[in-house]
Amino acid sequence: MRFVACSEPPKEKTGRKVAIIGAGPGGLAAAGILVCEGHSVYVYDMLPEPGGMLIFGIPDIRMPKENIVKGIRELEKFGVRFILGKKVGRDVSFDEILSNYDATIIATGAWEDIRIDIPGVDSKGVHFALDFLVRIAMVNRGYLDKNEFPKIGKRVVVIGGGDTAIDAAIVSKHYGAEDVIIVYRRTREYMPAHEHEIRNAEKRGVKFMFLVSPVRILTDENNNVRAIELEEMELGEPDASGRPRPIPTGRRKTVECDTIIFAIGERATPPFDKPERYGIKVDSKRRILVDENYMTTRPGVFAIGDVVTGPKDIASAIKAAKIAAKAVNEYLRKISSCGFSEE
Numbered sequence: 001m002r003f004v005a006c007s008e009p010p011k012e013k014t015g016r017k018v019a020i021i022g023a024g025p026g027g028l029a030a031a032g033i034l035v036c037e038g039h040s041v042y043v044y045d046m047l048p049e050p051g052g053m054l055i056f057g058i059p060d061i062r063m064p065k066e067n068i069v070k071g072i073r074e075l076e077k078f079g080v081r082f083i084l085g086k087k088v089g090r091d092v093s094f095d096e097i098l099s100n101y102d103a104t105i106i107a108t109g110a111w112e113d114i115r116i117d118i119p120g121v122d123s124k125g126v127h128f129a130l131d132f133l134v135r136i137a138m139v140n141r142g143y144l145d146k147n148e149f150p151k152i153g154k155r156v157v158v159i160g161g162g163d164t165a166i167d168a169a170i171v172s173k174h175y176g177a178e179d180v181i182i183v184y185r186r187t188r189e190y191m192p193a194h195e196h197e198i199r200n201a202e203k204r205g206v207k208f209m210f211l212v213s214p215v216r217i218l219t220d221e222n223n224n225v226r227a228i229e230l231e232e233m234e235l236g237e238p239d240a241s242g243r244p245r246p247i248p249t250g251r252r253k254t255v256e257c258d259t260i261i262f263a264i265g266e267r268a269t270p271p272f273d274k275p276e277r278y279g280i281k282v283d284s285k286r287r288i289l290v291d292e293n294y295m296t297t298r299p300g301v302f303a304i305g306d307v308v309t310g311p312k313d314i315a316s317a318i319k320a321a322k323i324a325a326k327a328v329n330e331y332l333r334k335i336s337s338c339g340f341s342e343e
Contacts, residue, residue: 001071003032010038022107024052026305026317033325046087056137088271110266110306120217125225129168129263153258160263161191168261169206185213185246293327
């Protein structure tokens with residue numbers, strides 16, 4: 001996967017510095033454009049290696065990493081600087097970023113699992129999908145010890161209907177689970193996951209159970225998962241998503257299992273707790289508000305990808321990166337012609 005947008009490094013530098021917060025597909029694509037414009041590009045990421053979801057979120061068995069790593073190495077050769085293992089907002093203040101760079105692109109994604117509050121959710125054998133997948137990748141790439149690998153039992157229930165649920169299911173199957181069931185509260189036609197990913201999971205032996213939703217987790221005397229209780233649902237009128245709303249029926253069933261993985265979504269994770277302090281507006285789900293060029297309500301600060309849209313696909317992040325990088329370049333040319341940098 002190639003991120004650099006030119007055949008060779010530019011001979012002249014603009015003298016402008018750009019910070020990109022997040023080394024996922026959007027951040028890498030933006031870096032590859034802006035470094036070719038002659039700007040000094042610095043990419044911050046909380047993980048020990050660039051790539052974001054491409055490296056740590058999507059399983060190796062679905063997406064080989066060799067070409068991604070090759071593309072990242074090329075970015076480094078062209079002069080992109082990576083500051084890794086540093087989370088902006090924790091290890092590096094957002095104020096410091098604003099003070100040291102002429103423009104900033106926020107590409108921090110959606111790295112917080114949405115959690116569900118039902119009895120037994122803290123039992124042994126319960127995982128949340130993003131943390132589950134990232135820990136597996138961290139162990140496999142040598143950043144965590146093997147004893148940090150998530151424990152996967154023989155009978156796994158995955159809650160959710162998106163691509164992350166599919167990934168958690170096929171990974172569980174790959175690492176030894178004998179029986180893997182994806183539980184979804186609507187019918188197959190309304191699953192957010194791509195159809196080809198659903199078919200791929202079926203080919204790997206993953207089963208599906210529709211029109212059911214988790215109610216509680218049952219455990220043994222040692223607090224280990226032994227089963228999950230599900231409530232049967234029926235479809236009602238469309239909700240805000242445009243899909244039929246799942247309506248509880250009161251009928252329940254129990255499925256025996258020893259591992260449960262919740263994959264019910266992720267929340268946007270901007271690099272600050274108080275956006276109003278920086279003049280940056282967010283919505284009720286913490287997604288950063290931007291204009292048609294992906295500039296936030298603070299001049300010189302742009303945002304792209306899942307931190308703007310919520311969890312979406314790689315292609316959308318890269319498309320946004322191309323628009324934002326062009327806008328950043330125009331913004332930097334404008335402030336250069338004026339002879340100042342906006343604070």
